Amino acid sequence: MSEATAINVAARASLWLKPHRIVLILIALGLALCAIFFMRWDWLPQYWAMGLMGIWRALWILAVTCALGFALAVPLGLAQAGGPIWFSAPAKVFCTIIRGTPLLLQLWLLYYGLGSIFPQYPWIRESWLWPYLRQAWPYGVVALTFSFAGYEGEVMRGAFAGVPRGQLEAARAFGMSRWKIFRRIWLPQAFYRALPTLTGETVLQLKSTPLVATISVIDIFAVSSKVRQDTYLTYEPLLLLALIYMTITGILVFVFSRIEARIPVKIG
Amino acid sequence: MAPGWGGTLLVGLLHSLEIAIGATCLGLLIGTAGAFGKLYGGPVTRDLLAVYTTVVRAVPELVLILLLYYAGTDLINQVLAAMGYSRVDISGLAAGIFVLGFVQGAYSTEVIRGAILAIPQGQIEAARAYGMPPGLMLRRITLPAMLPFAIPGLANLWLIATKDTALLAVVGFFELTLATRQAAGVTKAYLIFYLAAGVLYLAVTLFSNLVIGRVEARSRRGMPSVKEAR
Incomplete structure (x- = not known):
């Protein structure tokens, strides 16, 4: 071992x-040992399975709402960054x-508000959606998805607007169609910008x-x-x-930092 | 029902705003102290502050509110009992301000720390060279010079504070969201009341945005425009 690395490690x-x-x-x-020995943890075995179920459900909701929310954020950002006014205005209002x-x-607006309106219409009660609309989790997923889409849509607006004009012009000069420009040039570069x-x-x-x-969705918080x-x-x-x-936060941050490290830093 | 349910909602809004203002002020105090501790404090102070900001930003506000609400009121009552006083009921307002202010403090610590680091170092060195004592330097140089850098982040925190007050509904504090829930539960007109509350929150946000824009423009006067710099 050379002296330099030894110094580095030290x-x-x-x-x-x-x-x-x-x-x-x-x-x-x-403090942790005090907490373990002087606090009561005898309830733990009894609720162990329930807790794992709750963690699993929270992670599941997180993954679904982030994926759906991001899928919704892309058109929201695109409409605000380069859309005509009748697209950009509703997206901005949203x-x-x-x-x-x-x-x-x-x-609560979705769950109690809409949830109290739906049963009044017979055609909703007879539709195939009704078994889902009677449960709580679809309202939670929709609310969290909209929330993620709203915040991330704003980020995507900036990311789409931040892609250098020259890139898009070059793509057009190559004779790419508008869809192809979006798929190959605009979206990937905007995504890299939004990743951090x-x-x-x-x-x-x-x-x-x-x-x-x-x-009344039983996630880990409800279990506690x-x-x-x-x-x-x-x-x-x-x-x-x-x-x-x-x-969970620590794991998320670690995973994302690994993903970010794989993406080339120099863009545009 | 003399003032009607609309009056109930407005009282709730008032309570929400009281908490938001109180929490933001407390958060600013904690944040300023925390930022100076992180930048100029000793190694132990720095590590403890790092733990504080990391933990608060990693745990959901709802969990922190429950923990601090119970722990805070419990602690005060135990201290009072140990000193020989009788138990007191902590007012929801004070507890809410303390809890949200503690959470806000972690975020404002980071905002203010970043803003202080953004001040051109020469200004602080010049102040030191003039022989200014630290208090005077803080008042005359550091705080005014950091303000333009801190205002966007702090404004964001104010907006978050107004929305985080809704979480206090879960511990039973009477603010706009809980008022709405009660009004809606009694009258069964769920949609109308929740929409009305949404409009009230939105009005607060939009009005804040207007004021923030003015303040930001004023604090940035004489500085190069951000747009031109890009």
Whole structure:
């Protein structure tokens, strides 16, 4: 091993193992041990399966709403960036309304508001959609999808507008059709531009998923509420819940940083 | 029902705005202190602040609100009991402001830290060279010079604060969303009341945007335009 790499490794280790940091880590470990030994965790085996189910459901909602929301954000951004006024104006109004009102209110508006309107129409009750409309989760998915689309649509607008004109002009000079320009040039470059914000938006979306528990969808947050009701414990379920969300956030950030690292930095 | 349900909604809106303003002010205080701690503090302060901002930004607001709401009121009551006083009921307003302000503080710490770093270093060095004491430098140089860089981020935080007040409905604080839920539940006119509440929130956002635009233009006067710089 050469001297330079040895110094490098030592420098990296000393970054983490400064004296004050060792003390802080020990204090944190002590607090964690106190939490493990002095708080009550005997309810854990009983709710273990339910909790895993809740985590799975939260992740599922996160993945579906992010995918659908992004699919909706692309036309929203495109309409605002280069569309004629009768496309861009509705898209702008949609984004403004979604970004200007709380997600909780949108969720309750859909679930309680629309949910109370639907049963009044016989043709809705007879349609094939009715079995879904009677459940809570479709409203949650729609509200979260719209929310993601509203915020990400604004990002995509900037990303589409930020692609250099010359790129599009060159594509046109090559005789590409408009669809092909969009598919091969405009969308990929806009996507690369939007990618760094996508990490943040996905984490924000993860932090929004517990709201669906307020309309009786059983995600991990609802499970922790049930534990609190059943066992009369206040802190333990909430602390574990915070830890679970922090872990998921950490994994998300790590995965996205790996994806970002694969994408060429130099564009345009 | 003398004022009608519309009056209930407006009272809810008032409570929402009170909380949002209080939380933003508390968040600004925490954020300024946090930013200075992160930039100029000792190693322990810096690490603790990093933990604070990371944890708060990684955990859903709803979970934090529940945790801080119960933990905060519990802690105060235990301290009071230990000092020999009787238990007090913490007002929802104070608890809401504290909880949201604590969350806002983590975000404003990052915004203000970034803004201070964006100040041209020469200005701060010049102030030091003039022999300004730190307090005077903060008041005369750092805070005014960082403001144009911080205002867009802080304005965003204000908009988030107005919307985050809705989450307090879950812990039973009477603000616009909970008022709407009660009004809608009693009258069974769900759609109308939720739409009305949506319009109220939207009006707050649009009005804020108007004011923010003015403030931003004023704080940026004399600086090169962002559009021209691109």
